[in-house]
Amino acid sequence: MFGIAIHGGAGVISRASMTPESEAAYRRDLESALDAGYAVLARGGSGLDAVTTAVRILEDSPLFNAGRGAVFNHEGINELDASIMDGKDLQAGAVAGVRHVRNPVLLARAVMEDSPHVMLTGTGAEEFALERGVELVPRSYFFTERRWNQLERARKGDRLSAADLGYYGTVGAVARDQQGNLAAATSTGGMTNKRWGRVGDSPVIGAGNYADNRSCAVSATGSGEYFIRSVLAHEIAALIRHRGLDAATAAREAVSQSLAGIGGDGGVIVIDHAGRIAMEFNTEGMFRGARDASGRREVSIY
Protein backbone atom coordinates (compact mmCIF):
# COMPACT_ATOMS: atom_id res chain seq x y z
CA MET A 1 0.00 0.00 0.00
CA PHE A 2 1.30 3.46 -0.80
CA GLY A 3 0.96 6.40 1.56
CA ILE A 4 2.56 9.40 3.18
CA ALA A 5 2.83 10.89 6.64
CA ILE A 6 4.04 14.35 7.61
CA HIS A 7 4.84 16.25 10.79
CA GLY A 8 5.27 19.91 11.65
CA GLY A 9 6.83 19.47 15.07
CA ALA A 10 5.90 18.04 18.46
CA GLY A 11 5.77 19.64 21.88
CA VAL A 12 3.57 21.41 24.35
CA ILE A 13 0.67 22.16 22.04
CA SER A 14 -2.35 22.63 24.29
CA ARG A 15 -5.75 23.70 23.03
CA ALA A 16 -5.48 26.71 25.33
CA SER A 17 -2.39 27.99 23.48
CA MET A 18 -4.15 27.93 20.10
CA THR A 19 -6.81 30.28 18.76
CA PRO A 20 -9.38 28.92 16.29
CA GLU A 21 -7.64 31.04 13.65
CA SER A 22 -4.15 29.73 14.34
CA GLU A 23 -5.38 26.16 14.50
CA ALA A 24 -7.10 26.59 11.13
CA ALA A 25 -3.92 28.04 9.65
CA TYR A 26 -1.79 25.11 10.86
CA ARG A 27 -4.35 22.62 9.56
CA ARG A 28 -4.51 24.36 6.20
CA ASP A 29 -0.75 24.22 5.63
CA LEU A 30 -0.49 20.64 6.91
CA GLU A 31 -3.31 19.54 4.58
CA SER A 32 -1.72 21.34 1.69
CA ALA A 33 1.62 19.52 2.22
CA LEU A 34 -0.07 16.17 2.85
CA ASP A 35 -2.28 16.34 -0.23
CA ALA A 36 0.51 17.55 -2.52
CA GLY A 37 2.77 14.72 -1.38
CA TYR A 38 -0.03 12.18 -1.74
CA ALA A 39 -0.83 13.41 -5.23
CA VAL A 40 2.73 12.61 -6.29
CA LEU A 41 2.26 9.04 -5.07
CA ALA A 42 -1.23 8.67 -6.55
CA ARG A 43 0.04 9.50 -10.04
CA GLY A 44 2.82 6.92 -9.71
CA GLY A 45 5.59 9.28 -8.65
CA SER A 46 8.45 8.30 -6.35
CA GLY A 47 8.42 8.40 -2.57
CA LEU A 48 11.46 10.64 -2.86
CA ASP A 49 9.48 13.19 -4.90
CA ALA A 50 6.54 12.92 -2.51
CA VAL A 51 8.56 13.73 0.62
CA THR A 52 10.47 16.48 -1.20
CA THR A 53 7.19 18.09 -2.29
CA ALA A 54 5.61 17.89 1.16
CA VAL A 55 8.64 19.21 3.06
CA ARG A 56 9.14 22.03 0.57
CA ILE A 57 5.59 23.25 1.24
CA LEU A 58 6.14 23.12 5.00
CA GLU A 59 9.45 25.01 4.55
CA ASP A 60 7.63 27.70 2.59
CA SER A 61 5.04 28.16 5.36
CA PRO A 62 5.93 30.79 7.99
CA LEU A 63 4.24 28.66 10.67
CA PHE A 64 6.81 25.91 11.10
CA ASN A 65 10.40 26.04 12.32
CA ALA A 66 11.99 25.19 8.98
CA GLY A 67 12.78 27.28 5.91
CA ARG A 68 10.76 30.51 5.91
CA GLY A 69 9.59 30.24 9.55
CA ALA A 70 12.93 29.15 11.05
CA VAL A 71 13.90 30.37 14.50
CA PHE A 72 16.85 32.73 15.09
CA ASN A 73 20.14 31.71 16.63
CA HIS A 74 21.96 33.64 19.36
CA GLU A 75 23.40 36.09 16.80
CA GLY A 76 19.98 36.77 15.28
CA ILE A 77 20.67 34.65 12.22
CA ASN A 78 18.68 31.71 10.84
CA GLU A 79 20.75 28.55 10.46
CA LEU A 80 18.99 25.72 8.69
CA ASP A 81 19.54 21.96 8.65
CA ALA A 82 17.91 19.28 6.50
CA SER A 83 18.33 15.74 5.24
CA ILE A 84 16.77 13.28 2.84
CA MET A 85 17.17 9.55 2.28
CA ASP A 86 16.14 7.06 -0.39
CA GLY A 87 15.24 3.64 1.04
CA LYS A 88 15.85 1.90 -2.29
CA ASP A 89 19.64 2.19 -2.27
CA LEU A 90 20.32 3.95 1.05
CA GLN A 91 21.48 7.08 -0.76
CA ALA A 92 21.34 10.10 1.53
CA GLY A 93 22.04 13.82 1.58
CA ALA A 94 22.21 16.35 4.40
CA VAL A 95 23.11 19.99 4.99
CA ALA A 96 23.79 21.78 8.26
CA GLY A 97 24.16 25.42 9.21
CA VAL A 98 23.12 27.02 5.90
CA ARG A 99 21.90 30.62 6.09
CA HIS A 100 20.65 31.57 2.63
CA VAL A 101 19.02 28.46 1.21
CA ARG A 102 15.30 28.91 0.65
CA ASN A 103 14.55 25.18 0.69
CA PRO A 104 17.19 23.20 2.56
CA VAL A 105 15.47 19.94 1.58
CA LEU A 106 16.24 20.71 -2.08
CA LEU A 107 19.89 21.29 -1.24
CA ALA A 108 20.01 18.03 0.75
CA ARG A 109 18.59 16.28 -2.29
CA ALA A 110 21.20 17.89 -4.56
CA VAL A 111 23.92 16.70 -2.17
CA MET A 112 22.52 13.17 -2.44
CA GLU A 113 22.13 13.19 -6.21
CA ASP A 114 24.94 15.43 -7.46
CA SER A 115 27.83 15.03 -5.01
CA PRO A 116 29.91 12.10 -3.80
CA HIS A 117 29.19 13.21 -0.24
CA VAL A 118 26.38 12.81 2.27
CA MET A 119 26.80 15.81 4.57
CA LEU A 120 27.85 19.36 3.67
CA THR A 121 28.02 22.22 6.16
CA GLY A 122 28.07 26.01 6.43
CA THR A 123 29.41 28.28 3.72
CA GLY A 124 30.82 25.28 1.87
CA ALA A 125 27.31 23.88 1.50
CA GLU A 126 26.16 27.25 0.12
CA GLU A 127 29.03 27.26 -2.37
CA PHE A 128 27.74 23.88 -3.52
CA ALA A 129 24.20 25.35 -3.75
CA LEU A 130 25.49 28.11 -6.03
CA GLU A 131 27.31 25.61 -8.25
CA ARG A 132 24.18 23.47 -8.56
CA GLY A 133 21.69 26.30 -9.03
CA VAL A 134 19.82 25.69 -5.77
CA GLU A 135 17.96 28.91 -4.89
CA LEU A 136 19.61 31.25 -2.38
CA VAL A 137 17.72 34.09 -0.72
CA PRO A 138 18.79 37.09 1.37
CA ARG A 139 18.60 36.63 5.13
CA SER A 140 15.57 38.93 5.28
CA TYR A 141 13.52 36.18 3.65
CA PHE A 142 13.60 34.27 6.94
CA PHE A 143 12.51 37.22 9.10
CA THR A 144 9.23 36.63 10.92
CA GLU A 145 8.16 38.82 13.79
CA ARG A 146 7.04 35.93 15.95
CA ARG A 147 10.45 34.24 15.77
CA TRP A 148 12.29 37.52 16.38
CA ASN A 149 10.20 38.18 19.49
CA GLN A 150 11.01 34.70 20.73
CA LEU A 151 14.71 35.45 20.35
CA GLU A 152 14.39 38.80 22.14
CA ARG A 153 12.68 37.09 25.05
CA ALA A 154 15.30 34.33 25.11
CA ARG A 155 18.09 36.91 25.11
CA LYS A 156 16.46 38.73 28.03
CA GLY A 157 16.63 35.47 29.94
CA ASP A 158 12.88 34.78 29.83
CA ARG A 159 12.13 31.15 30.39
CA LEU A 160 10.66 30.14 27.05
CA SER A 161 8.30 27.26 26.57
CA ALA A 162 9.54 24.44 24.41
CA ALA A 163 7.17 25.65 21.70
CA ASP A 164 8.61 29.16 21.79
CA LEU A 165 12.14 27.80 21.72
CA GLY A 166 11.15 26.14 18.49
CA TYR A 167 12.72 23.07 19.97
CA TYR A 168 9.93 20.97 18.59
CA GLY A 169 9.20 22.75 15.32
CA THR A 170 11.04 20.56 12.85
CA VAL A 171 9.11 19.38 9.78
CA GLY A 172 9.33 16.09 7.96
CA ALA A 173 7.70 13.52 5.72
CA VAL A 174 7.91 9.77 5.08
CA ALA A 175 6.41 7.92 2.15
CA ARG A 176 6.03 4.54 0.45
CA ASP A 177 5.34 4.72 -3.27
CA GLN A 178 3.52 2.36 -5.62
CA GLN A 179 6.81 0.57 -6.39
CA GLY A 180 7.34 -0.10 -2.69
CA ASN A 181 10.20 2.36 -2.34
CA LEU A 182 10.49 4.25 0.95
CA ALA A 183 11.82 7.77 1.47
CA ALA A 184 12.20 10.23 4.35
CA ALA A 185 12.97 13.96 4.58
CA THR A 186 13.44 16.28 7.57
CA SER A 187 14.09 20.04 7.81
CA THR A 188 14.54 22.46 10.71
CA GLY A 189 15.72 25.83 11.93
CA GLY A 190 17.00 24.25 15.13
CA MET A 191 16.57 25.96 18.51
CA THR A 192 15.85 29.63 19.24
CA ASN A 193 18.98 31.31 20.61
CA LYS A 194 21.21 28.34 19.72
CA ARG A 195 24.96 28.98 19.87
CA TRP A 196 28.33 27.62 18.86
CA GLY A 197 27.20 26.20 15.52
CA ARG A 198 24.94 23.70 17.30
CA VAL A 199 23.54 21.00 15.04
CA GLY A 200 20.57 18.88 16.12
CA ASP A 201 19.29 15.54 14.89
CA SER A 202 17.55 16.63 11.67
CA PRO A 203 20.62 16.45 9.37
CA VAL A 204 22.09 13.42 11.18
CA ILE A 205 21.27 10.31 9.16
CA GLY A 206 20.05 7.65 11.60
CA ALA A 207 19.01 10.16 14.28
CA GLY A 208 16.33 12.48 12.83
CA ASN A 209 15.91 10.81 9.45
CA TYR A 210 16.28 7.33 7.96
CA ALA A 211 14.87 5.21 5.13
CA ASP A 212 15.55 1.59 4.18
CA ASN A 213 13.18 -0.44 2.01
CA ARG A 214 13.88 -3.50 4.15
CA SER A 215 12.41 -1.85 7.25
CA CYS A 216 10.89 1.64 7.24
CA ALA A 217 11.22 5.37 6.67
CA VAL A 218 11.39 7.66 9.72
CA SER A 219 11.37 11.42 10.34
CA ALA A 220 11.74 12.74 13.90
CA THR A 221 11.09 15.94 15.81
CA GLY A 222 11.88 16.87 19.40
CA SER A 223 14.81 17.30 21.75
CA GLY A 224 17.41 16.69 19.08
CA GLU A 225 20.36 15.84 21.32
CA TYR A 226 18.45 12.84 22.71
CA PHE A 227 17.54 11.62 19.24
CA ILE A 228 21.23 11.73 18.28
CA ARG A 229 22.34 9.85 21.41
CA SER A 230 19.72 7.12 20.92
CA VAL A 231 20.16 7.08 17.11
CA LEU A 232 16.40 6.92 17.20
CA ALA A 233 15.43 6.70 13.52
CA HIS A 234 17.88 3.85 12.92
CA GLU A 235 16.83 2.18 16.19
CA ILE A 236 13.26 1.97 14.85
CA ALA A 237 14.57 0.49 11.58
CA ALA A 238 16.67 -2.00 13.57
CA LEU A 239 13.67 -3.10 15.66
CA ILE A 240 11.73 -3.78 12.46
CA ARG A 241 14.59 -5.49 10.64
CA HIS A 242 16.14 -7.52 13.46
CA ARG A 243 13.08 -8.23 15.62
CA GLY A 244 10.32 -8.23 13.01
CA LEU A 245 8.18 -5.54 14.66
CA ASP A 246 5.67 -3.43 12.71
CA ALA A 247 5.84 0.37 12.48
CA ALA A 248 3.54 1.09 15.42
CA THR A 249 5.18 -1.36 17.83
CA ALA A 250 8.70 -0.32 16.86
CA ALA A 251 7.89 3.40 17.13
CA ARG A 252 6.24 2.95 20.53
CA GLU A 253 9.11 0.90 21.92
CA ALA A 254 11.79 3.27 20.61
CA VAL A 255 10.08 6.44 21.87
CA SER A 256 9.02 5.04 25.25
CA GLN A 257 12.28 3.20 25.96
CA SER A 258 15.29 4.39 23.93
CA LEU A 259 14.25 8.07 23.82
CA ALA A 260 12.34 8.55 27.09
CA GLY A 261 14.80 6.25 28.87
CA ILE A 262 17.49 8.92 28.64
CA GLY A 263 15.06 11.81 29.27
CA GLY A 264 14.25 12.81 25.71
CA ASP A 265 10.90 13.83 24.30
CA GLY A 266 9.37 14.43 20.91
CA GLY A 267 7.83 12.32 18.22
CA VAL A 268 8.35 10.32 15.06
CA ILE A 269 6.43 9.50 11.92
CA VAL A 270 7.12 6.07 10.45
CA ILE A 271 5.98 4.16 7.40
CA ASP A 272 7.11 0.55 7.20
CA HIS A 273 7.86 -1.78 4.27
CA ALA A 274 4.19 -2.83 4.17
CA GLY A 275 2.94 0.76 4.08
CA ARG A 276 1.74 0.83 7.71
CA ILE A 277 1.93 4.33 9.18
CA ALA A 278 2.72 5.15 12.82
CA MET A 279 2.79 8.61 14.41
CA GLU A 280 4.13 8.31 17.94
CA PHE A 281 5.02 11.05 20.44
CA ASN A 282 5.47 11.49 24.18
CA THR A 283 4.69 15.23 24.14
CA GLU A 284 1.29 16.88 24.54
CA GLY A 285 0.81 17.19 20.83
CA MET A 286 2.40 16.80 17.42
CA PHE A 287 1.36 18.57 14.21
CA ARG A 288 0.86 15.60 11.93
CA GLY A 289 -1.00 14.12 9.02
CA ALA A 290 -1.36 10.79 7.25
CA ARG A 291 -2.93 9.78 3.97
CA ASP A 292 -2.80 6.42 2.20
CA ALA A 293 -4.36 4.33 -0.56
CA SER A 294 -6.90 2.80 1.83
CA GLY A 295 -8.72 6.13 1.90
CA ARG A 296 -7.32 7.28 5.24
CA ARG A 297 -6.79 11.03 5.34
CA GLU A 298 -6.25 12.79 8.65
CA VAL A 299 -4.57 15.87 10.06
CA SER A 300 -4.21 16.13 13.84
CA ILE A 301 -2.57 18.37 16.40
CA TYR A 302 -3.30 17.09 19.92
Add this chain to the structure above:
Amino acid sequence: MFGIAIHGGAGVISRASMTPESEAAYRRDLESALDAGYAVLARGGSGLDAVTTAVRILEDSPLFNAGRGAVFNHEGINELDASIMDGKDLQAGAVAGVRHVRNPVLLARAVMEDSPHVMLTGTGAEEFALERGVELVPRSYFFTERRWNQLERARKGDRLSAADLGYYGTVGAVARDQQGNLAAATSTGGMTNKRWGRVGDSPVIGAGNYADNRSCAVSATGSGEYFIRSVLAHEIAALIRHRGLDAATAAREAVSQSLAGIGGDGGVIVIDHAGRIAMEFNTEGMFRGARDASGRREVSIY
Protein backbone atom coordinates in the same frame (compact mmCIF):
# COMPACT_ATOMS: atom_id res chain seq x y z
CA MET B 1 37.37 -8.09 31.52
CA PHE B 2 38.82 -4.65 30.87
CA GLY B 3 40.65 -3.75 27.71
CA ILE B 4 41.22 -1.26 24.92
CA ALA B 5 41.52 -1.33 21.14
CA ILE B 6 42.76 1.44 18.87
CA HIS B 7 42.97 2.11 15.14
CA GLY B 8 44.92 4.52 12.99
CA GLY B 9 42.99 4.07 9.76
CA ALA B 10 42.29 1.31 7.25
CA GLY B 11 42.98 1.08 3.54
CA VAL B 12 45.44 -0.03 0.94
CA ILE B 13 48.39 -0.63 3.21
CA SER B 14 50.62 -3.09 1.40
CA ARG B 15 54.00 -4.20 2.66
CA ALA B 16 55.48 -2.83 -0.55
CA SER B 17 54.30 0.70 0.27
CA MET B 18 56.03 0.70 3.67
CA THR B 19 59.72 0.97 4.45
CA PRO B 20 61.08 -0.74 7.56
CA GLU B 21 61.56 2.73 9.03
CA SER B 22 58.00 3.93 8.35
CA GLU B 23 56.55 0.69 9.65
CA ALA B 24 58.57 1.04 12.83
CA ALA B 25 57.38 4.61 13.27
CA TYR B 26 53.71 3.64 12.88
CA ARG B 27 54.15 0.75 15.32
CA ARG B 28 55.87 2.99 17.84
CA ASP B 29 53.05 5.56 17.90
CA LEU B 30 50.34 2.91 17.93
CA GLU B 31 52.03 1.14 20.86
CA SER B 32 52.43 4.41 22.69
CA ALA B 33 48.69 5.19 22.36
CA LEU B 34 47.66 1.63 23.20
CA ASP B 35 49.83 1.36 26.30
CA ALA B 36 48.88 4.82 27.60
CA GLY B 37 45.17 4.02 27.23
CA TYR B 38 45.65 0.62 28.84
CA ALA B 39 47.55 2.15 31.76
CA VAL B 40 44.52 4.33 32.53
CA LEU B 41 42.35 1.21 32.72
CA ALA B 42 44.90 -0.80 34.70
CA ARG B 43 45.00 1.80 37.47
CA GLY B 44 41.20 1.79 37.69
CA GLY B 45 40.55 4.83 35.48
CA SER B 46 37.47 5.21 33.30
CA GLY B 47 37.01 3.94 29.77
CA LEU B 48 36.29 7.52 28.83
CA ASP B 49 39.71 8.66 30.09
CA ALA B 50 41.38 5.70 28.38
CA VAL B 51 39.98 6.45 24.91
CA THR B 52 40.62 10.18 25.35
CA THR B 53 44.25 9.49 26.26
CA ALA B 54 44.82 7.10 23.36
CA VAL B 55 43.17 9.30 20.72
CA ARG B 56 45.00 12.38 21.96
CA ILE B 57 48.34 10.63 21.41
CA LEU B 58 47.32 9.58 17.89
CA GLU B 59 46.17 13.15 17.18
CA ASP B 60 49.58 14.46 18.30
CA SER B 61 51.40 12.08 15.94
CA PRO B 62 52.11 13.49 12.46
CA LEU B 63 51.59 10.02 10.96
CA PHE B 64 47.81 9.73 11.16
CA ASN B 65 45.08 11.75 9.48
CA ALA B 66 43.81 13.39 12.66
CA GLY B 67 45.02 16.38 14.65
CA ARG B 68 48.66 17.20 13.81
CA GLY B 69 48.81 14.98 10.68
CA ALA B 70 45.43 15.93 9.23
CA VAL B 71 45.01 16.15 5.46
CA PHE B 72 44.33 19.45 3.68
CA ASN B 73 40.99 20.41 2.16
CA HIS B 74 40.54 21.94 -1.30
CA GLU B 75 41.43 25.42 0.01
CA GLY B 76 44.62 24.15 1.65
CA ILE B 77 43.14 24.28 5.13
CA ASN B 78 42.88 21.49 7.71
CA GLU B 79 39.32 20.89 8.89
CA LEU B 80 39.01 18.47 11.77
CA ASP B 81 36.13 16.33 13.06
CA ALA B 82 35.88 14.24 16.23
CA SER B 83 33.41 12.60 18.57
CA ILE B 84 33.30 10.78 21.88
CA MET B 85 30.63 8.74 23.65
CA ASP B 86 30.12 7.36 27.14
CA GLY B 87 28.35 4.00 27.15
CA LYS B 88 27.22 4.39 30.78
CA ASP B 89 24.59 7.08 30.12
CA LEU B 90 24.78 7.52 26.32
CA GLN B 91 26.23 11.01 26.74
CA ALA B 92 28.01 12.12 23.57
CA GLY B 93 29.93 15.05 22.13
CA ALA B 94 31.07 15.86 18.60
CA VAL B 95 32.72 18.66 16.65
CA ALA B 96 32.93 19.14 12.89
CA GLY B 97 34.92 21.47 10.69
CA VAL B 98 37.20 23.02 13.32
CA ARG B 99 40.45 24.54 12.05
CA HIS B 100 42.47 25.58 15.08
CA VAL B 101 41.83 22.93 17.72
CA ARG B 102 44.97 20.98 18.62
CA ASN B 103 43.05 18.00 19.98
CA PRO B 104 39.53 17.77 18.58
CA VAL B 105 38.81 14.80 20.89
CA LEU B 106 39.26 17.10 23.89
CA LEU B 107 36.82 19.60 22.40
CA ALA B 108 34.31 16.82 21.69
CA ARG B 109 34.64 15.78 25.32
CA ALA B 110 34.07 19.37 26.49
CA VAL B 111 30.94 19.53 24.32
CA MET B 112 29.71 16.35 26.00
CA GLU B 113 30.53 17.43 29.54
CA ASP B 114 30.09 21.20 29.52
CA SER B 115 27.34 21.98 26.99
CA PRO B 116 23.71 20.96 26.61
CA HIS B 117 24.49 19.98 23.02
CA VAL B 118 25.95 16.99 21.23
CA MET B 119 27.29 18.45 17.99
CA LEU B 120 28.98 21.83 17.43
CA THR B 121 30.39 22.98 14.10
CA GLY B 122 32.80 25.44 12.51
CA THR B 123 33.69 28.79 14.03
CA GLY B 124 30.93 28.36 16.61
CA ALA B 125 32.65 25.25 17.93
CA GLU B 126 35.90 27.22 18.17
CA GLU B 127 34.13 29.99 20.08
CA PHE B 128 33.03 27.29 22.51
CA ALA B 129 36.64 26.02 22.69
CA LEU B 130 37.83 29.51 23.66
CA GLU B 131 35.14 29.82 26.33
CA ARG B 132 36.10 26.46 27.82
CA GLY B 133 39.87 26.87 27.59
CA VAL B 134 40.39 24.09 25.05
CA GLU B 135 43.76 24.68 23.35
CA LEU B 136 43.73 26.45 19.98
CA VAL B 137 46.77 26.50 17.71
CA PRO B 138 47.67 28.45 14.57
CA ARG B 139 46.99 26.71 11.27
CA SER B 140 50.72 26.20 10.76
CA TYR B 141 50.65 23.58 13.53
CA PHE B 142 48.87 21.22 11.13
CA PHE B 143 51.31 21.69 8.24
CA THR B 144 53.11 18.51 7.23
CA GLU B 145 54.96 18.25 3.95
CA ARG B 146 53.57 14.83 3.14
CA ARG B 147 49.95 16.02 3.39
CA TRP B 148 50.68 19.19 1.44
CA ASN B 149 52.22 17.16 -1.37
CA GLN B 150 49.14 14.93 -1.43
CA LEU B 151 46.94 18.02 -1.84
CA GLU B 152 49.15 19.40 -4.63
CA ARG B 153 48.87 16.12 -6.49
CA ALA B 154 45.10 15.97 -5.95
CA ARG B 155 44.74 19.54 -7.22
CA LYS B 156 46.72 18.63 -10.35
CA GLY B 157 44.21 15.88 -10.96
CA ASP B 158 46.53 13.02 -10.13
CA ARG B 159 44.66 9.89 -9.26
CA LEU B 160 45.57 9.43 -5.61
CA SER B 161 45.50 6.14 -3.81
CA ALA B 162 43.01 5.84 -0.99
CA ALA B 163 45.92 6.05 1.44
CA ASP B 164 47.14 9.31 -0.10
CA LEU B 165 43.63 10.74 -0.04
CA GLY B 166 43.72 10.13 3.67
CA TYR B 167 40.34 8.57 3.14
CA TYR B 168 41.23 5.84 5.54
CA GLY B 169 43.37 7.71 8.04
CA THR B 170 40.90 8.35 10.85
CA VAL B 171 42.00 7.35 14.36
CA GLY B 172 39.94 5.96 17.19
CA ALA B 173 39.77 3.96 20.39
CA VAL B 174 37.23 1.83 22.27
CA ALA B 175 37.54 0.63 25.85
CA ARG B 176 35.84 -1.26 28.66
CA ASP B 177 36.99 -0.26 32.15
CA GLN B 178 37.09 -2.22 35.40
CA GLN B 179 33.59 -0.98 36.30
CA GLY B 180 32.26 -2.39 33.02
CA ASN B 181 31.70 1.01 31.43
CA LEU B 182 32.27 1.30 27.69
CA ALA B 183 33.54 4.34 25.77
CA ALA B 184 34.47 5.21 22.19
CA ALA B 185 36.31 8.12 20.56
CA THR B 186 37.06 8.92 16.91
CA SER B 187 39.02 11.77 15.28
CA THR B 188 39.88 12.66 11.68
CA GLY B 189 41.04 15.24 9.20
CA GLY B 190 38.62 13.88 6.62
CA MET B 191 39.59 13.57 2.93
CA THR B 192 42.42 15.26 1.06
CA ASN B 193 41.02 17.98 -1.22
CA LYS B 194 37.54 17.79 0.35
CA ARG B 195 35.17 20.63 -0.54
CA TRP B 196 31.91 22.29 0.41
CA GLY B 197 32.29 21.78 4.16
CA ARG B 198 32.08 18.01 3.69
CA VAL B 199 31.66 16.09 6.94
CA GLY B 200 32.31 12.35 7.10
CA ASP B 201 31.23 9.71 9.58
CA SER B 202 33.67 10.41 12.41
CA PRO B 203 31.61 13.12 14.17
CA VAL B 204 28.29 11.43 13.37
CA ILE B 205 27.11 9.53 16.45
CA GLY B 206 25.93 6.10 15.29
CA ALA B 207 27.99 6.16 12.08
CA GLY B 208 31.70 6.45 12.98
CA ASN B 209 31.38 6.24 16.75
CA TYR B 210 29.04 4.69 19.30
CA ALA B 211 29.08 3.35 22.87
CA ASP B 212 26.32 1.73 24.92
CA ASN B 213 27.06 -0.43 28.00
CA ARG B 214 24.22 -2.78 26.97
CA SER B 215 25.97 -3.72 23.73
CA CYS B 216 29.39 -2.39 22.73
CA ALA B 217 31.67 0.51 21.88
CA VAL B 218 32.63 1.07 18.23
CA SER B 219 35.03 3.34 16.34
CA ALA B 220 35.12 3.22 12.54
CA THR B 221 37.44 4.24 9.72
CA GLY B 222 36.98 4.12 5.97
CA SER B 223 34.76 5.50 3.25
CA GLY B 224 32.79 7.77 5.56
CA GLU B 225 29.75 8.33 3.38
CA TYR B 226 28.99 4.60 3.41
CA PHE B 227 29.34 4.41 7.18
CA ILE B 228 26.81 7.25 7.51
CA ARG B 229 24.33 5.62 5.13
CA SER B 230 24.53 2.25 6.90
CA VAL B 231 24.72 3.87 10.40
CA LEU B 232 27.37 1.25 10.87
CA ALA B 233 28.46 1.76 14.49
CA HIS B 234 24.86 1.67 15.71
CA GLU B 235 24.09 -1.27 13.43
CA ILE B 236 26.78 -3.29 15.24
CA ALA B 237 25.30 -2.25 18.59
CA ALA B 238 21.82 -3.24 17.35
CA LEU B 239 23.04 -6.67 16.21
CA ILE B 240 24.47 -7.28 19.69
CA ARG B 241 21.46 -5.91 21.58
CA HIS B 242 18.61 -7.23 19.46
CA ARG B 243 20.12 -10.47 18.16
CA GLY B 244 22.52 -11.37 20.95
CA LEU B 245 25.64 -11.56 18.77
CA ASP B 246 29.16 -11.13 20.18
CA ALA B 247 31.57 -8.40 19.04
CA ALA B 248 33.33 -10.47 16.38
CA THR B 249 30.17 -11.87 14.79
CA ALA B 250 28.38 -8.52 14.81
CA ALA B 251 31.38 -6.67 13.38
CA ARG B 252 31.85 -9.25 10.63
CA GLU B 253 28.18 -9.22 9.64
CA ALA B 254 27.93 -5.43 9.66
CA VAL B 255 31.11 -4.89 7.61
CA SER B 256 30.50 -7.73 5.13
CA GLN B 257 26.78 -7.04 4.66
CA SER B 258 25.61 -3.55 5.70
CA LEU B 259 28.81 -1.76 4.66
CA ALA B 260 30.09 -3.83 1.74
CA GLY B 261 26.51 -4.36 0.56
CA ILE B 262 26.31 -0.73 -0.56
CA GLY B 263 29.91 -0.63 -1.81
CA GLY B 264 31.68 0.76 1.24
CA ASP B 265 35.02 -0.27 2.64
CA GLY B 266 37.00 0.31 5.77
CA GLY B 267 37.13 -1.16 9.22
CA VAL B 268 35.88 -1.03 12.78
CA ILE B 269 37.20 -1.74 16.24
CA VAL B 270 34.65 -3.05 18.71
CA ILE B 271 34.66 -4.00 22.39
CA ASP B 272 31.47 -5.57 23.68
CA HIS B 273 29.79 -5.61 27.10
CA ALA B 274 31.83 -8.68 28.08
CA GLY B 275 35.13 -7.08 27.06
CA ARG B 276 35.57 -9.11 23.86
CA ILE B 277 37.52 -7.18 21.23
CA ALA B 278 36.97 -7.37 17.46
CA MET B 279 38.97 -5.60 14.75
CA GLU B 280 37.27 -6.17 11.41
CA PHE B 281 38.08 -4.64 8.01
CA ASN B 282 37.52 -5.35 4.34
CA THR B 283 40.56 -3.36 3.15
CA GLU B 284 44.12 -4.63 2.68
CA GLY B 285 45.17 -3.45 6.09
CA MET B 286 44.24 -1.45 9.15
CA PHE B 287 46.59 0.18 11.62
CA ARG B 288 45.33 -1.34 14.86
CA GLY B 289 46.14 -2.51 18.34
CA ALA B 290 44.48 -4.34 21.21
CA ARG B 291 45.42 -4.91 24.83
CA ASP B 292 43.36 -6.44 27.61
CA ALA B 293 43.54 -7.86 31.13
CA SER B 294 44.09 -11.40 29.81
CA GLY B 295 47.62 -10.41 28.83
CA ARG B 296 46.86 -9.90 25.14
CA ARG B 297 48.93 -7.07 23.64
CA GLU B 298 49.22 -6.73 19.89
CA VAL B 299 49.80 -4.08 17.25
CA SER B 300 49.17 -4.99 13.60
CA ILE B 301 49.07 -3.32 10.22
CA TYR B 302 48.28 -5.89 7.52
